[in-house]
Amino acid sequence: MEFKNFLIGGGAAAMTSSCLQPLDVIKTLLLYQHKVNSIMGCIKYVHEKFGILGFWKGNSASFMRSIIGGGTLFFFLELIREKLGRSSGGLLREILTDSVASFIGRGIAVTIQCPLSVIKVQMENPSHGRKKILGAISEIYGKHKIKGFWKGLAPNLLRDVPYTALSVPFYEQYAKFIGRLTETDKRSNLLNFVAGGLSGFSASLVTQPFDVMKNRAMSGYQFHGHTEYPGLIKGLKIIYEQEGVQGFTKGLLIRGTERSMGQALIWMFYIRLKRFVDGDKK
Secondary structure, three states: OHHHHHHHHHHHHHHHHHHHHHHHHHHHHHHHOOOOOOHHHHHHHHHHHHOHHHHHOOHHHHHHHHHHHHHHHHHHHHHHHHHHOHHHOOHHHHHHHHHHHHHHHHHHHHHHHHHHHHHHHHHHOHHHOOOOHHHHHHHHHHHHOHHHHHOOHHHHHHHHHHHHHHHHHHHHHHHHHHHHHHOOOOOOHHHHHHHHHHHHHHHHHHHHHHHHHHHHHHHOOOOOOOOOOOOHHHHHHHHHHHHOHHHHHOOHHHHHHHHHHHHHHHHHHHHHHHHHHOOOOO
């Protein structure tokens, strides 16, 4: 029943992305330009220019992307866990199995969903005005042809794959620790929410620089002296030369909040949906 895990994971990811889309819109604007450099300033800008619905710019592409990405991740996560026999070893085996399974699952998911990621970032960027999916596709293809849909894939992989390979074992160990500490069953929504939130924030700290690069590459950001995305290494060098180390921490607060809430919600939704599908009414 591996396909069941795809549907449950996709559903959990889609619900989570819809809840957190406003944070993605704010983060994209914050990283795209240098005139509005505060979270409150970005919130005010989006609201004044587009109204309340502006905070859900790009939600249609985000929703589709999340179904594919979340479904693929949980499909491979559960499949590889079963094949490797996660529960048959000690703590180290558990952590390694979770890391390997999530590393492979997320790597495949990121590559498959990259075109939707590019479309999503283009749509949610307030500097680009109101875009529909077909309009974004037409503009990306017109400027960059097919390769434009995989723009920023390298930093996206370097951000998301290590992030997931860290956040999944973090979640499992946090859930186990909190469960023992509070004598709470893993079926508890609150336990899964707290453990997911802690895992998301912990993993986001490690992968922050690649999130900055990924957003700028996909949003059409004009790197100093370059009209096009100059590649991963040169792009990182430009950010460091122009903004210093601080450039790599830009958006950390909003991303840490987004990732913490994202992991909190997705694990709560995933465990809840899985219990419902399996007929567990408790």
